Amino acid sequence: MSQKAIVIGAGIAGLAAAVRLVNRGFKVQVFEANAHPGGKLSEIQHKGYRFDAGPSLFTLPEQVEELFRLSGKSPEEHFEYLKLPVACHYFWEDGNQVKAWSDIKRFAEEVETKLGEPAENVRKALKESAFIYDHLSPLFMHRSLHQLNTWINKEALKSYLKMGKLGIFSTMHKANEKRFEQSKMVQLFNRYATYNGSNPYETPATLSIIPHLEFNIGAFFPKNGMHDITLSIYRLALELGVTFTFNAKVEEILVENKKAVGVLVQGERQEADLVVNNMDMVNAYKSILKKQKQPKLLLNQPKSSSALIFYWGIKKNFPELDLHNILFSDNYKEEFEHIFHKKSIYHDPTVYINITSVYKPDDAPEGCMNWFTMINVPNNQGQDWDSMIAEARKNIIAKVNRILKTDIEPLIEVEDVLEPRTIESRTSSANGALYGNSSNNMYAAFLRHANYSSDIKNLYFCGGSVHPGGGIPLCLLSAKIMTEMVE
Structure with missing residues (x-):
């Protein structure tokens, strides 16, 4: 039995x-x-718009495919995705723009042309990221850190011998300052700390492992949206006889x-x-x-950061925007100081806009876009969120207007909001922290x-x-x- x-x-x-x-x-x-299944990886539908409610970046798709192969099924028949030609489109207040092409040579040439950063520095940084991944992923990603056999094998020994090159004793920001000449490139690569809710000025440089996933391996998009990751695995579980209540x-x-x-x-x-x-x-x-x-x-x-997300149905198409877009703050360090130490929202936040209708047009009515508009915010410590959210909304709209040279407010015909309190109540995440404990040491x-x-x-x-x-x-x-x- x-x-x-x-x-x-x-x-x-x-x-x-x-x-x-x-x-x-x-x-x-x-x-x-x-x-419903999915936790944070769920969806919202409202008046012809569909939004992926939670995680919007998809890397290492083989982790999903493995579940189907393990079950004797062909992944391609149950879950489809594509590799993104552009991982992210970056914008700054001074008018500079950079597309992070998945083709590393093209990306390196782009930052050299537009930002003055030597292309060789980009290639070298991504090689370093791959080096960290090769030595640390077998230990930290694929095995338990709480079992002795993780630490007494050939792969572990190989990592011990390279410890000084793995970024353990430096912060991400300090490492990036050494890698790049231009402050905008430091900021671009500092952003990867936010992928697990951390502060680049405090988190170890080992997290420079993340660009390897996005560039050397690739960023991807499920053809039916991020929520299809949830639905495909859920359907598989049902087929295998798992019971859900x-x-x-x-x-x-x-x-x-x-x-x-x-x-x-x-x-x-x-x-x-x-x-x-x-x-x-x-x-x-x-x-x-x-x-x-x-x-x-x-x-x-200490807990990780949280998020403030506005799901906006925008009744206009912005061809300059891609699936993933970042509108950078002019003072990144001060933004993180507010998030992690002042427990507040900086007046000039970095704005992330995810638009799945770029690749999945039926996520918005014709001629419209579905904007998942997010900023990083502190986790819930009992702040006056209602006033903070209202102020942040004004600042986000002002920033979008400045950088995209538009007036976005009258274009918003659908709006929903997710913030630390509702993240906690809907997903049982302590303090609304997106990633559990922070990685700031x-x-x-x-x-x-x-x-x-x-x-x-x-x-x-x-x-x-x-x-x-x-x-x-x-x-x-x-x-x-x-x-x-x-x-």
Whole structure:
């Protein structure tokens, strides 16, 4: 008779965990508090516009494809995507613009022509990024940091010998200052700290690993939108026999004799041979694990940044905009000072605009665009968000108007908002932090919860708040690492 596994949460990692466990022979039941799967990777539809609600960048698509191959299915028949010719379009207040072409030679030539940055510096920086990836990804992305065999193998030894070149002892900003001559290029490469909600002036230079994913490997777009990542894995799980129960908030993980034996859902006991928690780790310990020993060191770590997102239906087409667009702040350091130390929003924020209708025209009415307009903001510490959001909206619109030389306000015919309070309430993310604990110190990678409990047998963890971190690829890898630990 098959053993039963219960997965708490149908976020992207929970879905991947369910697929992997059912392939291991488990009977899998997923309980989700919301009415739909996906967690942050969901969608919004309003008056002819469709928006991907959460993560908008897609890298390492092989992590999705692997789930289908593992299940004996052809990925191409279930999930389609394309490689982007332009990873991002960058704008500055002084009129400078740069397209980050996926062709590295073309990108290097572009920044040399437009910004005066020697092309060789770009090529060298991306080689360094690949070097860091080659040495650290086997340790930090594909294995548990909490098991001895991770540290006593040939790959680990190879990394130890290169430790001084891996950026562990410097910050991202300092490393980029050495790599580039032009401040705009430093700013462009500092931006990668935001990919896991960190501060480039504090986070280790090891995070310079991220440009490798975007340039050397590539940025991609699912042909049916980012939400199709959720839907494709969800459909796969259903085909494999995984059972989902929505609108079912887990009240407690049941522990007997230091062993997870099931969960309590809507007052009913649901037994299982193992339990997988895909809920935010901090809120899980505060609620469904509140009777158990608390990992206070991990729970008290500083949290990552959050986001303020305006979903705007724009009744005009802007041909100068791409899928991913960045309108940079003139004072990046001060912007991060506000986010992480003043816990407020800088008056000149960097604005990210994601427009899926560029590649998926039916996401907006004809002649219109669906703008996912986001700025990085502090996590929720009880600030006066209503006034902060109102002020930020004015500043965002003013910045868009200046850089694009337009008047955007009368073009907004649809608007929805997502901010730290609603991020927390909808996704159970502690303080509305998008990536769990921040990575603003050299030990941050070691201050994430393991993919298993050292105190409770048969209790496992996956998702963006535990090892190896946040973002779609790392969430999928967390499910893989976790499943490989299951006895």
